[in-house]
Amino acid sequence: MRSYSRVDRPRIIGSITERMLLHSIAYEVLIRMQELHPELHVDVEALEHIKLGFLREPCNNLLGHCSYSSKSRNRPRTQYEDRHGINRILISRVHMVSDLPDAIFTIHHEFLHAILGSKEGHGPTFQEHEPRIQHEMSKICQKISEFERN
Numbered sequence: 001m002r003s004y005s006r007v008d009r010p011r012i013i014g015s016i017t018e019r020m021l022l023h024s025i026a027y028e029v030l031i032r033m034q035e036l037h038p039e040l041h042v043d044v045e046a047l048e049h050i051k052l053g054f055l056r057e058p059c060n061n062l063l064g065h066c067s068y069s070s071k072s073r074n075r076p077r078t079q080y081e082d083r084h085g086i087n088r089i090l091i092s093r094v095h096m097v098s099d100l101p102d103a104i105f106t107i108h109h110e111f112l113h114a115i116l117g118s119k120e121g122h123g124p125t126f127q128e129h130e131p132r133i134q135h136e137m138s139k140i141c142q143k144i145s146e147f148e149r150n
Helices: 016-030 093-098 100-116 124-149
Strands: 051-054 064-068 086-091
Touching: 016 051, 016 093, 016 100, 016 124, 064 100, 086 093, 086 100, 093 100, 100 124
Parallel strands: 051 086
Antiparallel strands: 064 086
């Protein structure tokens, strides 16, 4: 049997500017979710309470990760966790700063996981909905660019 030893890397919280950028992207994506996915139940109130953060570095080719909640874990719950079923969404800080459109796509991707649940994974419903953010990409990039200038 092969043993696995975890390499402990420091948690990345990012600068205030980076955290604000992450939350701005998430906000711009979230306010469009109901319009982009009218046939899905998008619980915006609950999704607004998902913890957002950055992946530990280096994160190689991983752009984002959606952690589903575990009822067996003995940890404090976040508000609405029972409604969205997500512990947190983490994305690559380095990638977010270097490729804004892909960061927007990644946040949308992870929100879709939260909406569709762990059983859907990257299944057919997920595949049908994932590309819909492309129609809003230029508007979101423009809003984020305005935020960064101010």
